[in-house]
Amino acid sequence: MRRVTKLAAAVTATAALALTATACGESSTESGGKKNKGVGLAFDVGGRDDHSFNEAAARGTDKAEKELGVKTKEMTAGNNETEETREQRLTSLAKAGYNPVIGVGFNYGKSVNKVAKDFPDTTFGVVDEQSHAKNVVGMTFAENEASYLVGVAAAKKTKTDKVSFIGGVDNALIQKFEAGYVKGVKDTDPKIKVEVDYLYKESDKGFNDPARAKNMAKGMLSRGNDVIYTAAGQSGAGSIEEISKKKGAWAIGVDSDQYRQKGLGKYKDAILTSSVKNVDVAVFELIKSVKDGKPLTGNQTFSLKEKGVSVATSGGFIDDIQDDIDKATEKITSGEVKVPTRP
Structure with missing residues (x-):
């Protein structure tokens, strides 16, 4: 409970801070008998600028x-x-003296839990997967809940009664986004049609293939879909670009507030909202716990109730339906609405 409360407080603080990429200083935490070199961060495909x-x-x-x-x-x-x-990547970071070592994305689930056993004095973290070792922190999020809310937004904003979903890879994680989105749309208006498609069945190229996402979005737009939610990492940039060309069409972003992403600045007026995972807060709290000499352990799930996920309001495009979003949020957090994790 303590960790959840800290997360909720940190989310509020984080929203008010200007973020920087400038490194300064070095951690003085000792690990394994030698000076801690800092944080080892292993990105998934797409990297820092996805x-x-x-x-x-x-x-x-x-x-x-x-x-x-x-x-x-x-x-x-x-x-x-x-x-x-x-x-090998995770081992190289741990051997070099980085602590914590964090794997970003479910693809690191097995490798983080395996490598961690060889470095018992190092704290490991993995985003979107569970912990199966004493010194591993599993950071998972209720993506289905945030997706439900953007589904409500899509249902309220569509003019054609046709909306769609693009997933990067057809796996259990991305199916959570689909399930929540479809449920949110249908609970708001059962008459609305939801088209669902995935860029790839298994290949993680689905998370960094903007061209394929762009073509898929183009096809969906041609079939009358005027709101498209893309959960596909870096691939989503291609989808958003294509949607921005269609007057009256809306893109829904994912994971970060994509309206505020500099690399997507030219398309921001087409981004209705985004389902946000506060991965930054979870990562920061893990690093801070190691720095403070009290490393977190076990599994941590960040849901809508704890403000671990949210809906972006940048641009003001959902201001007129905020009451609907708030009512849906209350139903989820109170338990009145159970959001599925599978389609």
């Missing part, structure tokens, strides 16, 4: 650099990597 969950994690380390004086070593995954490659 405008999505990787970038959200980077905001957490940027804040730690500014406020805690730690340094960060960043490494990025390639497409269709083997477990061995991920294990």
Whole structure:
């Protein structure tokens, strides 16, 4: 309970801070008998500038650099990597003296839990997966709940009664986004049609293939869909770009407040809202716990109730339906509405 309360407080504080990528100082925490070199951050495909969950994690380390004086070593995954490659990346960070070592994305689930056992004095973290080792912190989020809320927004804003969802990879994690979104749309207006498609069945290229997302969005727009929610990491940039060309169409962003992403600035007037995962806050809290000598452990789930997920209001495009969003939020947090995790 203590950790959840800290997260809620940190979310509020984070929203008011200007984030920076400037490294300064170095952690003085001791680990394994040698000076801690700082944070080891292993990105998933797409890397720091994916405008999505990787970038959200980077905001957490940027804040730690500014406020805690730690340094960060960043490494990025390639497409269709083997477990061995991920294990080598994590091992290299731990051997070099970085603590904590954080894997961003479900692809690191197995490798983080395996490598952590070889470095019992190092704290490991993994985003979007569970902990199965004593020194691993699993950071998972209620993506389905935030997706439900943007589904409500889509249902309220569509003029054609046709909306759609693009997933990066057809797996259990991205299905949470789909399930919540479809439920939110249908609970708001059962008559609205929801088209669902995935960029790839299994390949993690689905998270960094903007061209394919762009083409898929183009097809959906041609079939009359005027609100498109894309949960596909860096691929979403292609979808948003295509949607911005269609007058009256709306894109819904994911993981970060994509209206505020500099790399998407030219398309921001087409971004209705975003379902936000506060990965930055979770990452920062983990780093701070290690810095303070009281490392977090076990699994932490960040839901709508604890402000671990949210809906972006930048641009003011959902101001007129905020009451609907608030009512839906209350129904979820009170338990009146149960949001599914599978389609």
